[in-house]
Amino acid sequence: MVHQATVTAPVNIAVVKYWGKRDTKLHLPTNSSLSVTLDQDYLCSTTTARADAAFKKEDGSPEDRDRLWLNGNEETIAGNGRFERCISEMRALRTKYEQTKPDATKLADLPLRIASHNSFPTAAGLASSASGYAALTAALAALYELNTFLPSSPAPAHLPIPALSKLARQGSGSACRSLMGGFVAWDMGAHADGRDSAARQIADEAHWPDMHAIICVASAAKKAVSSTAGMQATVATSPLHAARCGVPAPGAPVAAYASGRGLVDGPGGTMAQMQDAIRRKDFDTFAEVAMAESNQFHAVALDTRPPIRYMNDTSWNIVSAITAYNTLVAQRTRGQRKYAAAYTFDAGPNAVVYALQSDVREIIELLLALFPFAEGAAHDARTGMQAGERPFEDRLGVFGEEGWAGQAGVPEGWSEGVGPFEPGEVKRLIHTKVGPGPRVYEGFGRTDEARAVLGADGYPKKL
């Protein structure tokens, strides 16, 4: 019998930003964060994990180590603290289980092979590490059937989410938020051992289903300063980050970081405002806080010594466009609505624009008018576009049954002076919406050979 699990995990895009660790080993953050989980039908990481005594080395002798491939390229597990820690902690849990239940299948001692595949470009500010580590954690949990003994999973074949979120966090902080659908908080917690620093679902994807997202791919190049290095430089040197977190100065002792303080976690802070906005489905507040959080994150990056910068001129053109659009919406509704679109930027130049379903078509047409694609833009490995795919595909049918036929235009009353910008500044628009948490395709007794990204030969499939 093959012991194999295959899961997909979604991307999440934060609207209250995670930037900074108070403990770099345990990945304990300096402030809480909150994100929207995006539909994984289009953007996701797929991971297959297999434990197999029959794995062979290239020379035909029995395999004696774990192996892992990302998008077909083998990664070294030994020496990569994150992969190593995640795998060894999951294996330790399985070992403990097998010791408790002598009739359990002996999986813990078998070599592992893991293949993971992203449906979008890696390390371009699209939170690939979040979905990737969430998928890795979920795949191992399904393979080892951790639901049977971790305390937080009531139903069989369900992943024990709160326990897993603490493990996923140690791979990549924001990965814990990709373990649930809808709107997910990552509470910073108070304890030094991190036991209360976990993901918590604010509302599931059915709560506010008309929350849509438009990803504007400005550049898919790898970023200059990694998030991991950048955020710790900010913690160590930025007085404004200290103020954001409510600690007296940069480099404050770990114990100085606490819930209940600062601009995010303090009374009336952005976490409280955002949770309340989501529960009430108040888009105006959601948008105001999301944009302020994005800007404040980039502000503390800029306040770092030396400064860190992820937004480029194209990013700022998108900010100008959305700001002008919101001004127009406020005018035509005579102030009944303040915002119909909310931009947010992670550690890269790409924007994600949140909007309600009823406004999405107008916003997409506006973005297509202001940011024309470059002539002949099509298949492009850097933007993740497949052969035959166009820079915008009407996947969610906002342009009706015929699909998108090139429509683009500014709304009535649009002020001159903002755009149109040079063709090619935005390379691709991806329209998606809020979605559910990870899906288990193989594991808990099921198989799905088509979904698996690790082939029967023990090597990643060519995708």
Add this chain to the structure above:
Amino acid sequence: MVHQATVTAPVNIAVVKYWGKRDTKLHLPTNSSLSVTLDQDYLCSTTTARADAAFKKEDGSPEDRDRLWLNGNEETIAGNGRFERCISEMRALRTKYEQTKPDATKLADLPLRIASHNSFPTAAGLASSASGYAALTAALAALYELNTFLPSSPAPAHLPIPALSKLARQGSGSACRSLMGGFVAWDMGAHADGRDSAARQIADEAHWPDMHAIICVASAAKKAVSSTAGMQATVATSPLHAARCGVPAPGAPVAAYASGRGLVDGPGGTMAQMQDAIRRKDFDTFAEVAMAESNQFHAVALDTRPPIRYMNDTSWNIVSAITAYNTLVAQRTRGQRKYAAAYTFDAGPNAVVYALQSDVREIIELLLALFPFAEGAAHDARTGMQAGERPFEDRLGVFGEEGWAGQAGVPEGWSEGVGPFEPGEVKRLIHTKVGPGPRVYEGFGRTDEARAVLGADGYPKKL
């Protein structure tokens, strides 16, 4: 006898940034600031003010109002609070003087004509309003001979600086710092009436004469958000600006802003660090604080709702170049020096790079290598270049007697990966150094027809 005064006033470039007023009428700042006064041989505002009973209107009847021209274009004084206030306060002082001394020449009731000319492009982030209002204030003070009765002028024919700085401040906040040479603080003060919010010289231009400045003109377009509007939006909405100023929240009451608090004026804040660095001629600290202050100013602009942005991709390329250069300097001096160049950006994309004389040639050659001028770049009204002038002129003779012959190059050990950038990103380099305060060419009994920018006909000269 013609009653006329002509003065020049220098540009100043802040190294501790002024951004925000706690009183918009009196121009009282939310924090103290500190600047370097640049040599006015090249960059300056020249202003001529004349009081004359013989001025005629275009129809030949006697003139009954004050008139003012900036760079040859007439400005409306009535309705421009700043011009109006500056002129009326100076005239009120003269009136008072004439009432006290009945033998004084009656100037206060005569119509005024004022012409002002900048030697560089206006409103492009080169602090033209600072030198302009400083020159206006100084010219009126010289015309009205305010030195004879304002308390702070010991010598005849010297401007009464502390008193004037409170008047200049009301034209443009940073103008008060252009009334003195060398290194000048503008103390925020504590009183609601602004009587202690004045300029103060930290050290004159002879204290640290090898302090040089290289202005990198990235764009001379007018800025999108004026400083006046931008800074008050920041005060009203930015939590990070509140933290910078040590007040509890954006929009805090005026009385909440006080010396002794916040990241600038608080204990160990940037004002104290910078004053100390200047007194000790400690370039490492000067550079570190100057760059941190520039970045923090742009960070609080970014934290504004909606965000304000002055630095563009070219500005950031300059940041990358200077950061890499400083890393190289630290390496080759084995950490004896941390910085040999310090960038700062005002409310625009242009950089000013401070450096010591001994490093200036290497830095200029580096900038010329990384930021090649566009082909054929020469006379350009937007950058203030005159016909026949090249984008870089070796005004201070760093390339020896032959002058600059196109030398450009990176220092030994320069890391690949930063630049060279596209030709034309930097349009012009201006090399200058620390300089003295305003110069009075006409007034106090002297005349200098060649320097005057107002002609004998009562209209601005064509320059």
